[in-house]
Amino acid sequence: MKTVFSFVLCALLAMTYWAETAHAITPKDMLQVAIRQVTQLKIMKQTDSLFHSPTNGIEECCARSALECFNSQMLNIPTSNKELQNKLHKTLRKNMTVTSVDRCTVEEKARVKCQPCNSYPMIDSHEFMKNLLSLLQKAFILLP
Template structure:
C-alpha cells in the first residue's frame, strides 16, 4: 500500500497528479487568538459611564451649576474623594425625560462601583493630601461638570495596567 504525505489526500482513481484535490492546511492550524487581553471589569465600567455621560450631556439642561473638582484640583490620593463628590452631584443634573433620568441613576450606581475599585492611598498619605470637601469646589455649569467628570474617568482609565 502506498504512503502519502500527511496533508495530501490519497489520489483519485484516475491516477493523474492533477486529480488530487487541494490540501486544506488551514483546518489543522489552530484559530488565532485575540492579541489584546480582555478588559478588566473596572475598565468596562469606566467606558460605560463615559458613554452614558455623552448621552446625558446631549440632552440635559445646561443652565444648572454644580460643585465640580477638576484634575488640577486633585492630588493623587484625592481621586476617590473627587469621585464621591461627582457621584453625589450627578443626580442633580437637570434632564428632561425619564430615559435620561434612568441613565442618570445608572451613572450614579456605576460611579459607586468605580469608587470602590479605585485604589486608596495609605492613611498617612491621605492625611497629607487634605482632600477638599465637595462643596468647597468651584461651581460650574452642568456641561463643564460632565466634562470634568469625564476627564477624571479618562485619567483613571489611562492609569490602568
C-alpha cells in the first residue's frame, strides 16, 4: 500500500513540475515551425511538375483558403525528404496554424469570394514553396 501511495505521489509531483515548466505553444511558435519546415524542405528539380499556387496578391480574408490550397498539394511536391514533407503537411493542417493565417471576422469573410484552388496559376514546385513561405511570413508578421 505504501508503494502505491509513493508511486502516486511521485507521479503527481512529476505532473506538477511538468505543468509548471512546460512551454505553451503560441500561434507565433506554430508559424515559426511551419516557416522552418518550408525552408528546410529541399525540392527536387523537376520541370514537369506544376502546381496550383496562390500568389502574393491574394485577398487577406482568403489566406485560410490559400493555405488549404497549398496544403492540399503538399504531399505531391517532389522531395527526397518525405518525413519532413509529412510533418509540414500536418503542421499546415493544425488548427493553430490555420487560425494564425485567418485574421478576418465572419462578416468580413462573408463579403469576400475566394478563388477555388484549381483557378490559381500553375507554377513549378520551387515557386510554389516560395509563395507558401511568403504567406506564412506575412501571417507571422501580422500576429501580435
